[in-house]
Amino acid sequence: MKKIIVILSLAVIAIASFAYTKAQGGEKVEEFSAEALASKLKDVNGKEISFQDIINKHKGKTIVIEAWASWCGDCIKNMPKLKELQISNPNAAFVFLSADKTSEAWLNGIKKHDLNGDHYLMDGGMKGNFGKSINLDWIPRYIIIDKKGKVALYRAIETDHEQVDMLLKKL
Numbered sequence: 001m002k003k004i005i006v007i008l009s010l011a012v013i014a015i016a017s018f019a020y021t022k023a024q025g026g027e028k029v030e031e032f033s034a035e036a037l038a039s040k041l042k043d044v045n046g047k048e049i050s051f052q053d054i055i056n057k058h059k060g061k062t063i064v065i066e067a068w069a070s071w072c073g074d075c076i077k078n079m080p081k082l083k084e085l086q087i088s089n090p091n092a093a094f095v096f097l098s099a100d101k102t103s104e105a106w107l108n109g110i111k112k113h114d115l116n117g118d119h120y121l122m123d124g125g126m127k128g129n130f131g132k133s134i135n136l137d138w139i140p141r142y143i144i145i146d147k148k149g150k151v152a153l154y155r156a157i158e159t160d161h162e163q164v165d166m167l168l169k170k171l
Contacts, residue, residue, distance in 0.1 A: 028154070029151050029154040030150055030151050031150065031151055032051070032133075032134065032151065033133055035129070035133040036051055036130065036133035036134050037050065037051050037052040037055075038050055038051070038052065039051050039129060039130035039133060040123065040130075041054065041097065041120035041121060041122055041123070041130065042103070042120060042121040042123070043118075043119070043120055044107065044110070044119050046103070049120070051130065054095060054118070054120060055145065055149065057118070058093040058095070058118075058145075059149065060147055061091065061092065061093045061147060062089075062091070062092045062093070062144065062145065062146060062147055062152075062168060062171045063092065063093045063094075063095055063144065063145040064085065064089070064092050064093070064094050064095070064142060064143075064144055064164070064168065065095045065096075065097060065142065065143040065144070065145070066082065066094070066095070066096050066097070066140055066141070066142055067097045067098075067099060067122075067126075067131075067134075067136055067139050067140065067141040067143075068096060068097070068098060068099070068139050068140045069098055069099040069100045069106075069109070069125070069139055070098070070100050070105050070106060070108065070109025070112070070113075071100065071105065072099075072139050072140065074139070074140060074158055075139055075140045075158075076113070077158070078140050078158040079113050079115075081158070081161045082140075084161075085161065085164065085165060085168070086116060086117075088165060088168075089165070089168045089169075092168055092171075093117070093118070094116065094117030094118070095117060095118045095119075095120070096110075096115055096117050096118065096119045096120070097120050097121075097122050097130075098119065098120070098121050098122060099122055099125035099126045099131065099136070099139055100121065100125070101125060103121060106119075106121050126139065135155075138157055140157065140158050141155065141156070141157055142155075142156040142157070142160070142164055143155070143156075144156075144164065144167060144168065144171070146171050147171065152167060152171060153167055
């Protein structure tokens with residue numbers, strides 16, 4: 001019986017370690033898939049735009065992408081740190097990708113939290129085609145693109161602010 005408990009305990013630790021590593025940037029991705037780049041998102045006026053066009057809009061700048069939702073408690077709790085990032089990195093472009101289920105909730109969330117940057121709504125939220133194409137399994141989530149258009153950081157979550165800020169200072 002003790003052996004079974006030890007084996008189960010080790011299995012749980014291994015799974016938790018893998019999940020933590022994956023959430024903390026265990027994936028090394030240098031560019032987005034063709035599916036992700038071709039995906040259509042909606043801007044605040046309801047117009048569809050491809051993810052590639054969103055990236056191209058900020059060509060030559062460091063881009064901080066945050067996936068979030070107005071219903072996400074961790075996202076809301078993260079807002080003060082996000083605003084600190086914006087203040088300390090004024091030359092970076094901030095792009096917000098919402099996983100909200102409705103345009104109304106999304107637009108109200110932008111206004112309520114006074115989010116400065118470009119805003120887009122992901123069709124289908126985290127589980128939609130775009131969410132799947134960027135392996136979106138947690139929000140808030142940061143992705144950083146360098147001035148050359150390469151992915152500098154593919155996965156960072158709300159607890160990674162120091163890492164994100166240090167990387168932005170280097171880029």
